[in-house]
Amino acid sequence: SAPLSYAQERLWFLSRMGTVPGTYNIPLAVRLTGPLDAPALTAALADVVARHASLRTVFAEADGLPSQLVLSPEEAAEAGARMEVVRLPGEDALTGALAAQAAHPFDLSVEVPLRARLFALGADTHVLALTVHHIAADGWSLEPLARDVAAAYRARLAGGAPDWKPLPVQYADYARWQRELLGAKGDPDSLIATELAHWREALAGLPEELELPADFPRPARAGGRGGSVARAVPAGTHARLAELAQRSGASLFMTVQAGLAALLTRLGAGSDIPLGSPVAGRTDDAVRDLVGCFVNTLVLRTDTAGDPTFTELLARVRETDLTAYAHAELPFEHLVDELKPARSLARQPLVQVVLAFQNAADPLPGLEGVTASVEPVPSTTAKFDLSFEVTERAAADGGPGGLEILLEYSEDLFTEATADRVAQALATLLISSHVMDEAERCHRLLLMREGEILADGTPEALRTRTGSETVEAAFLHLVDEAVAAARAKETTR
The missing domain is CATH 3.30.559.10 (Chloramphenicol acetyltransferase-like domain)
Structure with missing residues (x-):
């Protein structure tokens, strides 16, 4: 044992x-x-x-x-x-x-x-x-x-x-080994004490819950049922986002994170956006080929205050993420115990939205004599309110082949239609973030159309401004409009 x-x-x-x-x-x-x-x-x-x-x-x-x-x-x-x-x-x-x-x-x-x-x-x-x-x-x-x-x-x-x-x-x-490495919390020289000191400061004042454009009130206890929707970002956008990341000294993950934080702010979540992000936790070569639960969840806090430009927001994300990665040894479980967020059976502690990024090929066993291909498995559960998994695909020549966005959503809070609008909105924002001038402010990325800025993007304001009967209809109207405008700009660029 x-x-x-x-x-x-x-x-x-x-x-x-x-x-x-x-x-x-x-x-x-x-x-x-x-x-x-x-x-x-x-x-x-x-x-x-x-x-x-x-x-x-x-x-x-x-x-x-x-x-x-x-x-x-x-x-x-x-x-x-x-x-x-x-x-x-x-x-x-x-x-x-x-x-x-x-x-x-x-x-x-x-x-x-x-x-x-x-x-x-x-x-x-x-x-x-x-x-x-x-x-x-x-x-x-x-x-x-x-x-x-x-x-x-x-x-x-x-x-x-x-x-x-x-x-x-x-x-x-x-x-x-993990227990020996981290040491005891009571030892001020231990790794766990040092890590806890960093995260206490980094996450001070973290919002307990993100305000998301939910269709239903949050139940007293999370049901755990969920579904998933998928959207795609074209190869051209993928390539230019990668170029933007390289110019900024950032990663493609950071670029997508900046886009997601901007989107959540536009949807009324505020300007302090904590996202959960899984990290592999396989820092020792001895465990790289092992089947086991090594993953850790980092809390990546994004400040969208002041309506920055997308490049300014990306610089903020880069600085925060690099600091977080330097303190990635602390298990998420210890962080929850130390910060003691208000306990609730209705939501996950510290983060309710997760962003995961995949840039590897699908794990397929290459069985001799047979052809293997991924078979989709229906998603019927959800651990978080929203979980975005973004997969980077390669083109035939090895270059950027597009991004796939898979959004797993809690059925306690969202209909499939609303989750689909949110996934499409992220794709739209990422498209518009590179087809527009980099000096443009983030509030214009999602909700821009020719000759007009829709400055107020809260769900109720969107419904009123578009003359829509429901928030869902407002989403559909604005997202479709933004996609068309962004693609037209990309074509003529």
Whole structure:
């Protein structure tokens, strides 16, 4: 047995609070086309479970405190770490099957945090669905997981076991190391004391809750149900945003963050915009190829006061983010405990809006003899009010190929139509931020049309100014108008 990491502790407590099943699951579905050897794939997954102890761990409780208990590969198979082959009558049944798989309610005390199913749709058509609980993995874990499945499958096809080098450490080693590295809060010379001192000052006066253009009043307890919508930013915008970032000494992530902060201010959230941002937390080479929960959440605070230009706002974001990255060792859980925000079952503490940025290819296991492609998994849960995941795509020549915006939203607060307007509004703002003169103020980015500035962008003011009966209709009117104007400017630039 071993102690839990700080991130695992919070996830363990959340799992006992009756959250919606699947809220903290990480699903991956891959369509496999071609002659697949199902027994070889079954053996390969068993090899991967044996390799990564995090995938064969249960979480026992004694005196109210949890600990990690690593099972043997044989015990893990009995506790759920085995692939089931399920035959489906056709494609129409797949969406429901994937949604049910992704929402699997793990009993972490007796069940390992991995569930694998192979849905058979035909002789040469299968969908491999893997669901891992966040307590055992993070988004960055999917790449080594997919790579190891491919290597093991290749070996099993050849009639043997995979001949890979042993992993230098396992996740339980990291959990012990994390506690030793941070030290005790009572020790003024410890890393955790130094980090806490920084963040107490950096987040002093942080707003407890962002005012968002919600369709419904916030319930007393978050339901956890959610949905997702997707929008795209064209390759031309992507390229010019990357150029702007480079000229400013910033990253593309920072540029998108500046756009999102400007958007939220325009939607009535105020000028102090805290965003949650996941960071990999894999600073040691020994853990880079490990499946485990290393991710940490940083609170990135953006000041949009004074109606800055977009380049001025980007400079603010850059300065804040670089300082935050220099103090990224403090677990988010400790930050919550130290700052003691007003506790509420209705929302997440410190941040209600999250921005994640992906610039890697989708993690696909390259299984020998078959073609692999990502199979979409329906999103039915939401951990935050709004979670923006922006994925950077590459063109055929390796250059910027566009940005994909996936917005996961809480159904407690938003309709799908409003979430779609918000996602489109972000895309529109990013387009207009580079087609307009860089000296333009942020209040003009979203709501500009030829010869007129719509200066007041609060939801009620937008409804009145556009003569719309509902806020939703106002959004539709202004976003469509802004998109058309921005694209016309981009065409003539």
